Amino acid sequence: MLNYFPSVVVRDKPSVFINILVPVIAVILTLLTGSIIFYIMGFNPFFALYTFFISPISNAYGISELLLKATPLALIAIGLAFCFKNNIYNIGAEGQLTMGAIFGGGIGIYFYDVNGFWLLPLMIIGGAIGGALWGLIPAFLKIKFNTNEILTSLMLVYIALLILDYLVVGPWKDPNGYSFPKTRSFSESGRMPLLFQGLRVHLGLIITLVLIFISWFVFSKTMFGFQLKVSGYSPIAARYAGFSQNALIYSAFAICGACAGIAGLGEVSGPIGLLYRDISPNYGFTAIIVAFLGRLHPFGIILAALVIALTYLGAEDAQLFMQIPAAVGFVFQGLVLFYLLGAELLINYKIVFKK
Amino acid sequence: MNIDLIIGIINIVLIATTPLVFAAIGELVTEKTGVLNLGVEGMMLVGAVTAFVTLVITGSYFLAFLFSIISGLIMSGLFAFLVLILMSNQVATGLALTIFGIGLSSMIGKEYIGTPIKGLNPYFFIILSFVIVFALSYFFNRTKMGLIFRAVGESHTSAHALGFSVIKIRLLGILFGGAMCALAGSYMSICYAPMWQENMTAGRGWIALALVVFSTWKPNRIIIGAYIFGGVSIMQMNLQAFGLSFPGQFFNMAPYLATMIVLVAISSNKLRIKLSAPASLTKPFFKGR
Numbered sequence: 001m002l003n004y005f006p007s008v009v010v011r012d013k014p015s016v017f018i019n020i021l022v023p024v025i026a027v028i029l030t031l032l033t034g035s036i037i038f039y040i041m042g043f044n045p046f047f048a049l050y051t052f053f054i055s056p057i058s059n060a061y062g063i064s065e066l067l068l069k070a071t072p073l074a075l076i077a078i079g080l081a082f083c084f085k086n087n088i089y090n091i092g093a094e095g096q097l098t099m100g101a102i103f104g105g106g107i108g109i110y111f112y113d114v115n116g117f118w119l120l121p122l123m124i125i126g127g128a129i130g131g132a133l134w135g136l137i138p139a140f141l142k143i144k145f146n147t148n149e150i151l152t153s154l155m156l157v158y159i160a161l162l163i164l165d166y167l168v169v170g171p172w173k174d175p176n177g178y179s180f181p182k183t184r185s186f187s188e189s190g191r192m193p194l195l196f197q198g199l200r201v202h203l204g205l206i207i208t209l210v211l212i213f214i215s216w217f218v219f220s221k222t223m224f225g226f227q228l229k230v231s232g233y234s235p236i237a238a239r240y241a242g243f244s245q246n247a248l249i250y251s252a253f254a255i256c257g258a259c260a261g262i263a264g265l266g267e268v269s270g271p272i273g274l275l276y277r278d279i280s281p282n283y284g285f286t287a288i289i290v291a292f293l294g295r296l297h298p299f300g301i302i303l304a305a306l307v308i309a310l311t312y313l314g315a316e317d318a319q320l321f322m323q324i325p326a327a328v329g330f331v332f333q334g335l336v337l338f339y340l341l342g343a344e345l346l347i348n349y350k351i352v353f354k355k
Numbered sequence: 356m357n358i359d360l361i362i363g364i365i366n367i368v369l370i371a372t373t374p375l376v377f378a379a380i381g382e383l384v385t386e387k388t389g390v391l392n393l394g395v396e397g398m399m400l401v402g403a404v405t406a407f408v409t410l411v412i413t414g415s416y417f418l419a420f421l422f423s424i425i426s427g428l429i430m431s432g433l434f435a436f437l438v439l440i441l442m443s444n445q446v447a448t449g450l451a452l453t454i455f456g457i458g459l460s461s462m463i464g465k466e467y468i469g470t471p472i473k474g475l476n477p478y479f480f481i482i483l484s485f486v487i488v489f490a491l492s493y494f495f496n497r498t499k500m501g502l503i504f505r506a507v508g509e510s511h512t513s514a515h516a517l518g519f520s521v522i523k524i525r526l527l528g529i530l531f532g533g534a535m536c537a538l539a540g541s542y543m544s545i546c547y548a549p550m551w552q553e554n555m556t557a558g559r560g561w562i563a564l565a566l567v568v569f570s571t572w573k574p575n576r577i578i579i580g581a582y583i584f585g586g587v588s589i590m591q592m593n594l595q596a597f598g599l600s601f602p603g604q605f606f607n608m609a610p611y612l613a614t615m616i617v618l619v620a621i622s623s624n625k626l627r628i629k630l631s632a633p634a635s636l637t638k639p640f641f642k643g644r
Contacts, residue, residue: 010641089446141615145623150393150446151565152618155611158558166604288450327461327553334455338433341443341451349442 008349018346023293023300026339027307033335043322051321052314062313064199068271069312071201072097072263072280074305075208076287078215079259081296082252085219086232090253092138092153093260094284095160096131100261102164103130105268105275108186109172115189123190123265124207131261132254134160139253143246149253157284168276182276192270204266209302211259216298228252260284281312282330289337308333364589370477370547372585374399374539374556376484378563379570379577380491381535386567387495388528389508389635390438393449395536396560397456398430402537403544404460404467407551411470416545423541424534430456431533435526442639457554464551474549480542485578487535492574504528508633511640521640536560558611565614569621571631580617587613 034052035045056062076093083090104127111119138153169181177184192202219225231238231248238245267279290308294301315329378395385392406423410416434452437443495501506514507524515521539559544551562584570576591606622628 008641091450141619145619146625146628147615147618147622148568151561151568152615154558154561155565155615158611159608162604162608166602170602285454289454292447325462325465327458327465330454330458331462332458334451334458337447337451337454338437341448342437342441344443345441 006351006353008345009352011348011350014347019295022343022347023295023304023340025343026293026336029339029343030332030336033339034332037328037331041324043324048318048322052318053310056310056313056317060196061199064196064201065313066306066309067201067205069309070302070305071204071208072267072283073287073290073308074301075204075211075263075266076256076260076284077290077294077301077305078208078212078298079256080287080291081215081219081294081298081301082228082255084232084291085228085296086248086252087235088249088252089150090135090138090153090256091150091285091288092135092155092157093256093287094280094282095153095157096134096257096260097264097267097280097284098157098160098164099134099257099264100127100131101264101268101275101279102160102167103127103133103261104265105183105186106167106172108190108269109183109275111190112184112187115187117189119187119189120192120269123186123269124262127261127265128258129261131257131259131264133257135253135257135260136250139250143249164275164279165277172275174274180276183274185274186269190269191273192266200271202266202270204263204270207262207266211262212298212302219298224251260287286330286333289333292337293340308336311336368582368585368589369481371589372581373477373481373484374542374547375559375563375566375581375584376488376577377480377535377539377542378560379566379581380484380488380574381532381539382563383567383570383572383574383577384491384504384535385528385532386636387508387572387633388504388525389511389633389638389640390525390529391445391449391637392431392434392452392529392532393446393564394430394434394452394456395532395563396556396558397453397460398427398533398536399456399540399543399556399560400460400554401430401456401463402427402540403555404464404540404551405537406541407470407472407544408463408467410472410545411467416475419545420538420541423537427533427535427537427540428530429533430537431529434533435529438639439522439525439529442641445637445639453560461553464553467551468553470551472545472549475546477542477546480538480546488574488578495574505633508635511635511638515640515642521642525640536563539563562610562614565618568628569617571621571627572633573631583617584610584613 031049035049038045038048057066076097080090080093104123107123107126134156137156138149141147141152142149168183172183174182174184192204195201195205227238227243227248230241231243231245263283264279268275272279286308290301290304294304311329311332315326318324318328319326378399382392382395402423405426406419409422410419430452434448437448438445495505503519504524507519507521511521540556543556566577566580569580588610591609
């Protein structure tokens with residue numbers, strides 16, 4: 001082997017500093033790669049990056065849109081953190097989000113001509129229950145039948161989307177909606193109150209911040225959080241300590257499902273106001289990236305949600321002003337996750353250049 | 356029952372099932388070497404769009420399949436670099452590959468949605484899928500190289516101690532999986548439904564992953580599993596044609612529900628899964644110390 005060839009050596013203990021640095025490295029490398037991609041596509045990379053990442057948030061409306069998109073991402077990601085911390089790979093948050101929207105939105109449609117302060121809380125609870133029930137299915141199958149939760153939770157996404165499709169073209173279709181596949185609009189009190197006049201950011205943001213703060217408390221100050229952490233690091237140690245793995249799996253899935261369900265309800269009772277087919281631009285899948293990019297830490301997740309929300313806005317602007325397909329946003333999201341996972345090597349290993 | 360109808364149904368089942376066979380057998384080889392690649396769906400989509408766009412631009416079926424397979428090698432090569440060299444988490448990296456693939460394929464294919472092409476006759480690929488499965492069955496059970504592949508998947512430390520290059524063999528397994536997923540994708544966009552549509556694989560990549568569990572990591576059983584699925588999906592179409600009044604969405608759920616039922620049936624026997632799954636699956640290999 002060549003002398004100057006770098007070699008990988010195990011660190012004595014994982015580096016905390018690098019753990020925080022890794023997401024930053026990943027974002028910087030993604031921006032660099034992004035400029036190269038834009039350059040190849042024939043755009044001035046500085047102009048493209050400006051269009052993508054700066055101009056969408058250069059006014060109050062843009063900031064409000066950023067918060068609007070970051071809200072469901074952060075809420076789902078904090079739920080996913082409960083699963084991922086325990087090495088449970090729930091990747092079906094998109095389905096749990098859809099079920100939350102169906103349960104909570106269903107209440108909104110039933111009371112479409114009723115107004116009352118109780119309606120929105122009822123819908124939020126409905127959303128949480130819908131999402132949690134959908135999340136409990138893979139948990140039940142994993143515990144009772146040893147099935148792989150990655151595959152079952154994902155299959156349930158497709159099933160949830162088909163149920164929503166059935167409802168909006170069938171029994172829940174707006175009788176005055178001609179042939180559009182959509183339901184009636186919710187009544188005024190079934191909508192999330194707006195935080196600022198004329199901007200779309202709504203009460204969901206406050207709910208999300210409160211839930212993230214509660215999660216931080218649970219992770220760092222409670223026995224349950226401790227059990228999750230131990231069981232994630234070493235299932236055997238958790239078993240010796242007498243922690244019930246089954247209870248942890250059920251609660252992680254239920255919490256994650258409830259968070260995704262509330263996020264889904266927040267979408268339909270926030271900016272949308274009714275149910276139709278495309279209620280979520282893949283928030284449930286993108287939140288997986290947010291959770292990893294935020295290092296499964298509540299405050300990291302808030303930052304990561306803002307960064308990833310920006311890729312949604314940037315993609316919309318890039319489509320509008322540069323005729324680049326909006327899917328480029330997903331390419332960036334995939335890239336950031338690649339760099340993140342690759343850079344994680346540096347947490348547990350160091351690169352040594354032998355002389 | 357009329358014989359033409361039966362032949363017709365068998366024909367449709369053969370055509371519809373082949374992409375599942377390709378993707379599942381590719382993933383099976385990857386998993387045999389001890390690597391779980393959840394990027395099947397993403398690699399299929401990129402393979403599908405690459406083949407379609409190449410065909411529209413060059414008009415050559417050969418180049419379409421060639422470039423598609425190259426795209427699969429590149430996508431899986433990226434995955435291999437991350438999980439083998441940088442020892443990243445395989446589950447998360449596979450998910451990243453799928454998200455990346457969905458984005459990349461929609462971006463490339465945006466201008467080609469609705470472009471008409473002349474579809475290719477699928478029968479060559481149907482036969483090819485059977486040949487590949489039987490050849491791999493022979494490879495894993497009857498050849499020395501096949502045993503080495505299995506050894507790497509069962510216990511990478513033992514295989515390494517015996518002098519086999521764990522990383523090289525896993526790289527081969529991952530690249531083969533990528534090529535087969537791309538082939539499955541190109542079959543879909545050129546033979547099965549000659550068109551390009553965003554997310555046109557509709558979860559088949561994930562069903563292929565479930566088929567590997569169903570097969571208990573034995574190549575021949577991929578065929579059995581895939582054809583049960585193909586049969587179920589086609590049956591729902593035919594029931595619909597017979598005028599059973601049931602909303603279409605519930606028929607469309609059939610493949611996903613069937614996947615879950617099959618997973619439950621196979622996985623509930625914990626011992627069987629434990630004995631047949633490659634013991635080193637998802638475990639990274641680090642040589643230095």
